[in-house]
Amino acid sequence: MKVKSLEQVRNQVILSQDGTPFVPQYPGGVNYYRCTGCGECIKVCPQGCIELQEVEGKKVAVLTNIELCIGDGFCKIVCPEDAFL
Ligand code: SF4
Numbered sequence: 001m002k003v004k005s006l007e008q009v010r011n012q013v014i015l016s017q018d019g020t021p022f023v024p025q026y027p028g029g030v031n032y033y034r035c036t037g038c039g040e041c042i043k044v045c046p047q048g049c050i051e052l053q054e055v056e057g058k059k060v061a062v063l064t065n066i067e068l069c070i071g072d073g074f075c076k077i078v079c080p081e082d083a084f085l
């Protein structure tokens with residue numbers, strides 16, 4: 001489809017592979033009480049948004065480059081502790 005205007009681009013719906021509308025899953029933060037510092041979210045994040053840092057004497061996942069997040073939601077899906085907000 002040839003794009004005609006900026007308004008048309010804004011109104012486009014991005015589809016998932018199964019044809020349903022793609023809804024971004026941006027993480028709102030990490031619950032440090034739940035996070036065990038396993039690092040699984042860091043391994044799957046394609047944008048390098050997450051790092052392990054020491055918070056109150058405990059290694060936890062911290063969203064350090066959230067401006068690069070594309071909302072794929074991989075971090076939320078993979079976390080075994082359901083620590084993402
Ligand atoms: S939603 Fe995707 S890009 Fe954003 S922090 Fe999670 S894994 Fe990284």
Ligand code: SF4
Pocket residue numbers: 030034035036037038039040041042060061078079080081082083084
């Ligand atoms: S996957 Fe979950 S428990 Fe593991 S480091 Fe990331 S936020 Fe913490």
